[in-house]
Amino acid sequence: MSDQITLLGLESSCDDTAAAVLRGVPGQRAEILSSVVAGQTELHAPFGGVVPEIAARAHAEKLDTCVEEALTEAALSLNDIDAIAVTAGPGLIGGVLSGVMCAKGLALGLGVPLIGVNHLAGHALTPRLTDGVDFPYLMLLVSGGHCQFLIAHGPEEFTRLGGTIDDAPGEAFDKTARLLGLPQPGGPSVEAEARTGDAKRFRFPRPLLDRDGCDMSFSGLKTAILRTRDQLVAEHGGLHVTDRADICAGFQAAVVDVLSEKTRRALGVYLQINPDSPTLAVAGGVAANGAIRAGLETVCADLDVAFTAPPLSLCTDNAAMIAYAGMERFATGGRDDMTLVARPRWPLDQSAPALLGGGRKGAKA
Amino acid sequence: MSQATEFSLSSPDATADLAAQLAVRLLPGDVVLLEGDIGTGKTHFARSLIQHLLPIPEDVPSPTFTLVQTYDTADFEIWHADLYRLTSPDEVVELGLVDAFEDCLCLIEWPDRLADLTPENALLLQFSLGPVEGSRTLRASWSDPKWTARLQGVSNG
Numbered sequence: 001m002s003d004q005i006t007l008l009g010l011e012s013s014c015d016d017t018a019a020a021v022l023r024g025v026p027g028q029r030a031e032i033l034s035s036v037v038a039g040q041t042e043l044h045a046p047f048g049g050v051v052p053e054i055a056a057r058a059h060a061e062k063l064d065t066c067v068e069e070a071l072t073e074a075a076l077s078l079n080d081i082d083a084i085a086v087t088a089g090p091g092l093i094g095g096v097l098s099g100v101m102c103a104k105g106l107a108l109g110l111g112v113p114l115i116g117v118n119h120l121a122g123h124a125l126t127p128r129l130t131d132g133v134d135f136p137y138l139m140l141l142v143s144g145g146h147c148q149f150l151i152a153h154g155p156e157e158f159t160r161l162g163g164t165i166d167d168a169p170g171e172a173f174d175k176t177a178r179l180l181g182l183p184q185p186g187g188p189s190v191e192a193e194a195r196t197g198d199a200k201r202f203r204f205p206r207p208l209l210d211r212d213g214c215d216m217s218f219s220g221l222k223t224a225i226l227r228t229r230d231q232l233v234a235e236h237g238g239l240h241v242t243d244r245a246d247i248c249a250g251f252q253a254a255v256v257d258v259l260s261e262k263t264r265r266a267l268g269v270y271l272q273i274n275p276d277s278p279t280l281a282v283a284g285g286v287a288a289n290g291a292i293r294a295g296l297e298t299v300c301a302d303l304d305v306a307f308t309a310p311p312l313s314l315c316t317d318n319a320a321m322i323a324y325a326g327m328e329r330f331a332t333g334g335r336d337d338m339t340l341v342a343r344p345r346w347p348l349d350q351s352a353p354a355l356l357g358g359g360r361k362g363a364k365a
Numbered sequence: 366m367s368q369a370t371e372f373s374l375s376s377p378d379a380t381a382d383l384a385a386q387l388a389v390r391l392l393p394g395d396v397v398l399l400e401g402d403i404g405t406g407k408t409h410f411a412r413s414l415i416q417h418l419l420p421i422p423e424d425v426p427s428p429t430f431t432l433v434q435t436y437d438t439a440d441f442e443i444w445h446a447d448l449y450r451l452t453s454p455d456e457v458v459e460l461g462l463v464d465a466f467e468d469c470l471c472l473i474e475w476p477d478r479l480a481d482l483t484p485e486n487a488l489l490l491q492f493s494l495g496p497v498e499g500s501r502t503l504r505a506s507w508s509d510p511k512w513t514a515r516l517q518g519v520s521n522g
Contacts (some may be wrong), residue, residue: 014430056459092431094459145430166408167427174429175403219427222404227494344435347424354422 009323013091019066020319026331034073056094085326088116089343127281143284144170155328162214197249381413393441401492448478
């Protein structure tokens with residue numbers, strides 16, 4: 001087909017460096033020809049997947065290798081690439097900058113369009129890449145660094161209904177693991193512990209559940225766990241295996257309750273716009289948690305809303321989603337030039353009020 | 366000679382209030398180190414401080430995953446960093462923190478990762494859980510005499 005295009009996507013906005021090749025007709029379905037995430041397993045294994053890539057230089061070096069690998073896997077050469085899509089933010093500036101510079105060089109050298117992509121748009125559009133979900137759908141983006149409800153109206157049009165005012169749930173899982181001496185990343189290890197625990201023994205807080213709206217707070221859970229742990233240690237001289245499992249189960253139950261209830265409210269707002277085929281899409285590493293997923297599926301079933309969660313490899317940071325978001329922008333004429341800048345902060349919905357968190361009392365004089 | 370003072374904070378609001386009092390006393394080139402176990406309120410304090418200084422309200426997310434979040438005020442940049450995930454002081458340099466110490470206001474969580482790079486003129490704030498739920502004890506210590514004058518009048522209510 002003549003209007004089919006092939007995009008190279010680059011992602012280096014956080015811990016990982018990635019490149020991917022995607023082929024499709026803009027505005028229609030696309031096929032991932034390759035998706036490479038740099039040295040994740042061998043580099044991160046000893047540290048449990050939490051070691052960040054800080055140096056811009058290291059990102060730049062890895063990008064070259066990733067691009068080469070992605071092209072080889074796709075059995076293509078640079079000359080087959082019709083456009084370059086790159087994460088231009090938000091993220092750690094050094095990483096974003098090296099991605100943008102690499103993309104500019106490639107676009108200039110090949111004489112092809114350059115498309116800057118918002119990393120969060122990449123996550124938010126993934127359900128369209130994997131499941132062909134139609135706009136408008138409700139997106140719950142829930143990961144180590146993010147937690148927000150978005151209505152996706154179009155490739156660049158999102159309404160934020162709410163989000164966390166402090167920590168993201170992924171961070172809460174990691175820090176719970178840290179407090180209890182469980183391995184990182186905390187998501188899988190806390191979930192595994194929780195399986196044998198009694199979720200009713202410790203009643204942890206469900207912050208903001210009593211308040212209207214879709215905002216969430218997970219920071220207070222850390223303190224509650226810290227106090228419980230210290231109390232158990234003071235009483236028994238240590239933390240028993242069952243204590244630890246019970247804390248994990250209680251913690252996970254609190255997260256499930258908050259996410260489920262807030263999802264119910266977000267769906268209520270979303271359903272008011274009468275979508276043709278109501279859908280909740282969940283993306284981000286936390287979507288891999290079985291208990292959270294089951295909670296969200298129950299809410300969707302109650303409200304007759306379809307539930308979808310892209311496969312984990314496309315839920316965590318990757319470049320295929322960036323290439324796809326680039327293709328969606330391409331379809332609507334989105335192009336950037338050599339003035340494209342790296343943006344450490346870049347909210348998807350710039351009209352939404354800031355999530356203020358505790359402590360700020362009204363507008364400042 | 367180092368000096369120290371201690372504040373008993375009865376609630377998250379009291380912590381936020383103290384952060385706001387400190388906020389207006391800070392200048393570019395100041396480094397504030399925030400120490401304490403997980404869940405003792407370091408980020409809450411930093412968020413309250415930053416939001417008090419921002420001309421336009423903005424999200425102040427936890428910096429744990431991004432390592433550094435930067436914010437613009439009318440006069441200077443604020444750097445909010447969480448160094449927990451760093452494995453060597455070299456990475457502090459890579460992050461650009463050493464340069465930021467010079468001309469930005471820096472709020473640093475898990476500052477033990479700075480090792481020899483810890484600025485001598487920094488203000489150290491140590492957080493711990495207080496006797497009742499929601500309460501905290503905050504110990505401030507410093508060796509640079511500028512902080513003695515700066516902290517005059519700061520009180521816990």
